[in-house]
Each structure stands twice: as structure tokens, then as C-alpha cells.
Amino acid sequence: MRSQVYSLLVDNNPGVLSRIAGLFSRRGYSIDSITAGMTADPRFTRITVVSSGDELILSQIEKQLRKLEDVVDIKMLKENESVCRELIMVKLRADASQRGEIISVADIFRAKIVDVEEDCLMIELTGTKSKLEAFLNLLKDYEILELARTGITGLSRGSKDVAFF
Structure with missing residues (x-):
């Protein structure tokens, strides 16, 4: 079991945070931490989600997040590279x-x-x-x-x- 930090760049639309949290809830994934805030461009929000699980679960989380309509970009923040x-x-x-x-x-x-x-x-x-x-x-x-x-x-x-x- 390990922890993964996901940095999501999403469209700044009403309910986007709820949809992302709902994805985790529906699938039974844990959220250890979640933060959100507007970027320098007000059209976008950066959401940082920390979740834990085995490699299969963490990979599945990334795939499910990429399917969401509002998600523009996803980065997995690695310890030595972020x-x-x-x-x-x-x-x-x-x-x-x-x-x-x-x-x-x-x-x-x-x-x-x-x-x-x-x-x-x-x-x-x-x-x-x-x-x-x-x-x-x-x-x-x-x-x-x-x-x-x-x-x-x-x-x-x-x-x-x-x-x-």
C-alpha cells in the first residue's frame, strides 16, 4: 500500500470538485487529502488529491480521472520530482x-x-x-x-x- 499525489488541472465549472469526490466515493477509493484552488487563469482550477492503495487501485484511479469531462491534465507528483x-x-x-x-x-x-x-x-x-x-x-x-x-x-x-x- 502506498500513497499517490494527483495534481489535476480542471475546467473551473460548478460542481467539478463534487464530481471528482463522487468518483472516489462511487468506486470506494480513499481520499487522504483533497485541496482545490483557482489557477492564474480563472478558467481553470488545480485540484490536488492524495489517495492510497496498491498499484492496481492507483492506476485505476488515474484512468477513471482521465475519463472525466472537466479534467484537462493529470500529473502524478513523485517525491523527488515535485x-x-x-x-x-x-x-x-x-x-x-x-x-x-x-x-x-x-x-x-x-x-x-x-x-x-x-x-x-x-x-x-x-x-x-x-x-x-x-x-x-x-x-x-x-x-x-x-x-x-x-x-x-x-x-x-x-x-x-x-x-x-
């Missing part, structure tokens, strides 16, 4: 005596403190899944009040095979 990132925001309970320690951990990971209140602070961090997990692991001694993750998004490295969108 850059993938995820964003997390974490709100921690922190009194004045704990703030310094938490800020030190955030600095090590180049995280940003984006909000501070009397009894809590909010941190934003972007990075690979393993970096985010390592960061959260160091925060396990503190009370996490809320946590939000965007899911993985990515692009292939270099300029070859770049879609003109």
Missing part, C-alpha cells in the same frame, strides 16, 4: 509562563505566531507532512484547543511538461 506542502494552524492554551517555550519551538520550525490572547496563541506552519507531524509531536505537552489542516498541495519541479495554465 514540491508538496501542507498548512496547519494550531491554537494552544498558553499562559504567560508557557508562551516563551512555545514560541521557541515555533521558531525552530520557522512557524509564525499569528494571534496572541491572554490565555492562548495561534501558530501557522507550512511544510511537509513529516515536518508538521514533528512540530505537533513537540507540542504534545501543551493543550491544543483547535487544529486546522489544509491538506497537501503541490507542483512538479522544473519547467518541462508545464501546462500553459
Whole structure:
């Protein structure tokens, strides 16, 4: 069982994300992560889907995605040939005596403190899944009040095979 990142360039039409998620649902494929956002050209949206399965299932997912009318291009993002990132925001309970320690951990990971209140602070961090997990692991001694993750998004490295969108 392995994980695969699919970068889809799709027509920016109403319901396209629903149709893609529906394909996964109907076929019983797992979605580990899904993100979507408009490209530099507003006619197109880039959707990044992370799914896991054996080679046959991952190959079948690609074939089924290619059949969808709104799909313009598909790239399988490979670890050494692409850059993938995820964003997390974490709100921690922190009194004045704990703030310094938490800020030190955030600095090590180049995280940003984006909000501070009397009894809590909010941190934003972007990075690979393993970096985010390592960061959260160091925060396990503190009370996490809320946590939000965007899911993985990515692009292939270099300029070859770049879609003109």
C-alpha cells in the first residue's frame, strides 16, 4: 500500500470538485487529502488529491480521472520530482509562563505566531507532512484547543511538461 499525489488541472465549472469526490466515493477509493484552488487563469482550477492503495487501485484511479469531462491534465507528483506542502494552524492554551517555550519551538520550525490572547496563541506552519507531524509531536505537552489542516498541495519541479495554465 502506498500513497499517490494527483495534481489535476480542471475546467473551473460548478460542481467539478463534487464530481471528482463522487468518483472516489462511487468506486470506494480513499481520499487522504483533497485541496482545490483557482489557477492564474480563472478558467481553470488545480485540484490536488492524495489517495492510497496498491498499484492496481492507483492506476485505476488515474484512468477513471482521465475519463472525466472537466479534467484537462493529470500529473502524478513523485517525491523527488515535485514540491508538496501542507498548512496547519494550531491554537494552544498558553499562559504567560508557557508562551516563551512555545514560541521557541515555533521558531525552530520557522512557524509564525499569528494571534496572541491572554490565555492562548495561534501558530501557522507550512511544510511537509513529516515536518508538521514533528512540530505537533513537540507540542504534545501543551493543550491544543483547535487544529486546522489544509491538506497537501503541490507542483512538479522544473519547467518541462508545464501546462500553459
